[in-house]
Amino acid sequence: MIQAIGLTKVYQRGRRPALLDLGFEAGPGTVTVLLGPEGAGKTTALRRMLELERGEGVTLFDGRSYRRLRRPEREVGVVLPTAYPSSGSPGRTARGHLRMLAAAVGVPPRRADELLEQTRLATVAGHRLRSFSPGMSRRLALAVALLADPGALLLDAPTERLSPRNAEWLQAFVRAFPAGGGTVVVTTRSPQEAALLADRVVTLDDGCVVADQSVDDFRRTRLHPEVAVRGPQMARLADLLVTQGAEVRRDGGAGLAVSGLGRTEIGELAYRSGILLHELADRVVEQPAPRVPRIAPARTAALPAVRVRRTAAPAPATSGREPVPAPADPAPTLAPDLPEPGRQTQVLPAVQPGCDTVLLPAPLTGPDHWNG
Numbered sequence: 001m002i003q004a005i006g007l008t009k010v011y012q013r014g015r016r017p018a019l020l021d022l023g024f025e026a027g028p029g030t031v032t033v034l035l036g037p038e039g040a041g042k043t044t045a046l047r048r049m050l051e052l053e054r055g056e057g058v059t060l061f062d063g064r065s066y067r068r069l070r071r072p073e074r075e076v077g078v079v080l081p082t083a084y085p086s087s088g089s090p091g092r093t094a095r096g097h098l099r100m101l102a103a104a105v106g107v108p109p110r111r112a113d114e115l116l117e118q119t120r121l122a123t124v125a126g127h128r129l130r131s132f133s134p135g136m137s138r139r140l141a142l143a144v145a146l147l148a149d150p151g152a153l154l155l156d157a158p159t160e161r162l163s164p165r166n167a168e169w170l171q172a173f174v175r176a177f178p179a180g181g182g183t184v185v186v187t188t189r190s191p192q193e194a195a196l197l198a199d200r201v202v203t204l205d206d207g208c209v210v211a212d213q214s215v216d217d218f219r220r221t222r223l224h225p226e227v228a229v230r231g232p233q234m235a236r237l238a239d240l241l242v243t244q245g246a247e248v249r250r251d252g253g254a255g256l257a258v259s260g261l262g263r264t265e266i267g268e269l270a271y272r273s274g275i276l277l278h279e280l281a282d283r284v285v286e287q288p289a290p291r292v293p294r295i296a297p298a299r300t301a302a303l304p305a306v307r308v309r310r311t312a313a314p315a316p317a318t319s320g321r322e323p324v325p326a327p328a329d330p331a332p333t334l335a336p337d338l339p340e341p342g343r344q345t346q347v348l349p350a351v352q353p354g355c356d357t358v359l360l361p362a363p364l365t366g367p368d369h370w371n372g
């Protein structure tokens, strides 16, 4: 179980936060997608989760923050954009690179060979890294992340700039990983990819969570199937389509976007009416994310906006992979940047601009308060 609680990052004082109070839970056996456009805060979110960036909030991996994991490489495999193409010395072979890292994390060399097979790199295992394509580098980065057989994966835009074939392979891998109880958190800018990969979709915009939805809700509310039609007689076709009950809107100069009728019906109608078509294609377009403001309880609704930092860790959760409960952590489970135990809440001065979210200075008892 991964619990992200109140993750916030301000890169420059006085500037808008790159990430503001991100909270979500990613359960065992699931894929959670952080979806958002360029600059939405997805990479910052993963970097905060891994404590590569300082800031507020904490992420718990089965009840412990990343820096308190005893063997992080066995618990969380990470692929960030910095892992490729710079992963490894350019003169080293893929096999040499992976075996060296296998030794570093204490797994036998055969694990490196297995992963070369699994990531379809066996045939280029003896090639030097400098000759690797972006797709090969990405698969090698994934192999590195998997070396110690982690229960969770954090993947930042893993399919970006990959060939369709490599992207498909990676998507299939991500879908398959949770089958054994693993947890995946993956970022993407593509709503279509989110719908393909996710069990849960957390949509970010400008550093704020604007929606946290099951994939079914996401598909229903955010993805809109339509047919793109192009040709020289679109005004006439539009009239005919409307009489058939379709919804039609202009799409560029000689194009229509049609919903309510299928591609085959539109093609047949055009054919019967002697209308020439240059394009007839299914596509899915994104609807804007619904804003989901958190509702303030009536008794405190009149309070000024405040931010509340969590100071007590939630109850430890099990990973779903390991039936035995995690051993007690002798170290305190609070992140060092949070106040000492005992104090339930800390009220900070005014909320930063951005998210239409108000958090209230009520005592907190569990992570639910952070995800409502």
Ligand SMILES: Nc1ncnc2c1ncn2[C@@H]1O[C@H](COP(=O)(O)OP(=O)(O)OP(=O)(O)O)[C@@H](O)[C@H]1O
Pocket (backbone or CB within 6 Å): 011, 012, 018, 036, 037, 038, 039, 040, 041, 042, 043, 044, 045, 189
């Ligand atoms: N090191 C940094 N210093 C200052 N600002 C930064 C830094 N890194 C990111 N930002 C800013 O933080 C915001 C979020 O960036 P981030 O890279 O997390 O977005 P993203 O959703 O991952 O975008 P993309 O899809 O383009 O990778 C952006 O406005 C970005 O300019």
